[in-house]
């Protein structure tokens with residue numbers, strides 16, 4: 001192959017490659033103007049460019065030895081022809097009367113190469129010759145190649161820029177969405193907590209008013225006022241301690257937490273004994289399936305709270321004369337605690353939400369004692385703080401099975 005041809009191909013390819021990785025479009029325009037000057041043996045050159053699709057041409061680059069300040073392209077002149085025919089425009093004999101100034105002082109011939117993709121006009125490269133230059137077929141072919149390569153590179157550059165913009169937008173959207181969700185959760189949490197406090201406070205206020213009333217009616221006896229106030233204070237402090245437990249930062253152990261060897265058999269026995277009176281009222285049988293001595297490293301008080309909440313719920317949402325079975329299973333790496341009841345069950349709609357703070361299904365189901373919707377949130381929190389997981393299976397009117405899987409070797413507290 002002719003040495004000059006292979007040199008030109010190499011130069012053009014290198015410019016394409018270098019420009020592919022280039023972020024700054026001005027550098028790409030400069031690269032192609034300069035390679036055009038070299039390949040087509042021009043004396044100097046410059047580029048007119050549209051930086052936005054709706055914008056008009058601006059001078060984007062001129063080679064260092066450009067002897068005059070290139071004016072903007074005029075209607076009907078060479079650039080217009082190149083742009084509308086989408087072909088390079090060659091002028092070997094510049095005529096001064098076409099210009100407002102004596103241009104032949106600076107150049108005698110020029111090529112204007114339109115850079116476009118489909119209907120999008122990006123700009124034009126202008127290559128100038130100080131002496132008259134008759135363009136050969138070869139040079140005309142090179143001008144077309146240069147235009148195509150520039151357009152190809154610019155199109156890819158624009159595409160990458162648009163993609164990056166999209167990725168940026170999606171990332172921003174995801175981040176904003178996450179913030180909004182967190183904010184929504186916080187607001188909901190505060191609203192729910194406020195609601196929980198309002199009821200006991202209203203009852204306290206009502207009782208105190210009845211004790212103090214002086215509108216002719218007999219005031220409520222101090223003893224019964226105190227009794228009612230005492231119940232509500234007890235309830236308030238229960239909510240507060242539950243809240244304090246689950247609002248501590250995820251994954252961080254409370255200061256009062258101590259991990260020791262816990263015998264799950266003994267723990268179950270103790271919880272069952274405490275819940276017997278409650279179960280007896282609904283004539284629910286509490287059955288503990290025998291299991292070999294199983295111990296786990298964990299916080300005894302918190303594990304007791306977990307089991308109490310599950311057994312309590314099985315009674316609260318259990319049917320009269322029903323049954324609750326508690327089982328501890330030793331698998332390869334985990335201990336699974338199962339609490340199975342044949343109670344009212346949970347609907348499919350509620351099931352995904354029952355571990356959320358304050359979530360209550362079956363709101364109108366008669367229960368003894370007030371419910372806060374925090375019980376299962378605590379169960380989940382305690383399980384997770386031990387490196388474990390909770391799961392539930394339930395069918396409406398048939399019963400529920402809560403399973404707590406705890407690793408035998410939890411992460412150290």
Ligand code: ADP
Pocket residue numbers: 313314317318341343344345346354355359360361362363370371372373374375376377400
């Ligand atoms: P609470 O019992 O105070 O409402 P929990 O967090 O303990 O709150 O339970 C959330 C909801 O899950 C309850 O309101 C109840 O509808 C449902 N639930 C929990 N345990 C059971 C169960 N064993 N059987 C049926 N429904 C249950």
